[in-house]
Amino acid sequence: MLNAQPGIEVVGEAADGREAVRLARELRPDVCLFDIRMPVLDGLDATRLVAGPGVADPLAVVVITTFDLDEYVYGALRAGARGFLLKDTGPDLLAQAVRSAADGEALIAPSVTVRLLQAFADLPAGRPVTQPVSPVTAREEQVLLAVARGLTNTEIADALHISLSTVKTHLASLMAKLGARNRVEIAMWAYETRRILPAT
Structure with a gap:
């Protein structure tokens, strides 16, 4: 296939x-x-x-x-x-x-x-999660949420009206701040910190 x-x-x-x-x-x-x-x-x-x-x-x-x-x-x-x-x-x-x-x-x-x-x-509240080594900026927060929703870099660039290279810069910054190795771990952090919740 x-x-x-x-x-x-x-x-x-x-x-x-x-x-x-x-x-x-x-x-x-x-x-x-x-x-x-x-x-x-x-x-x-x-x-x-x-x-x-x-x-x-x-x-x-x-x-x-x-x-x-x-x-x-x-x-x-x-x-x-x-x-x-x-x-x-x-x-x-x-x-x-x-x-x-x-x-x-x-x-x-x-x-x-x-x-x-x-x-x-469904997980109990109060579980310890990794804290960023420095504050996440407002734009990084937008990129973070977009990644957690499964958007590609190109889709994020289109949605936020920024260049593809700027998206990659924000992702690199997020990985450094969160100690994440890739975008999946960035998304997992968004889930763990309850930045995204399922629709009710």
Whole structure:
């Protein structure tokens, strides 16, 4: 399916999670696509091994799952995944997620995002969250919320009427202030601090 997409080449396939990690480390693809339910080593552990906090040169990972397993979204994102899609995702959205991950952006299925927000709304208040090393500016706050809603850099630039390079500058500043490694962790911080709440 992905091989038919322009600009995308499948360079390896694995029968289980352990083999997927081995191939990922050996081939160093632009993006790894992991199933949450891989045998031997599941998608969360595989993601952690190639993209987790302790990995010196992390790879981009997109995780796919089914509706009944979307409680693993938070764990996958914390493990380092840049995207999270459902197995019934069409080829166009899957290709978009792969391209986004390769570009350093994140794509999370809209229905998964809604459930993720609901999960955070259900968490008890008062959980300690990382505080920024310096105050977040008003414009950075706008970028932060846009990232948490799943907008791409181009969409953020259009929505805020700023240049693409300015968006990237704000993202770099947010990552430095929040100690985040990528835009997914920026979004997670927005969820954790309840800057975005599910619709009631």
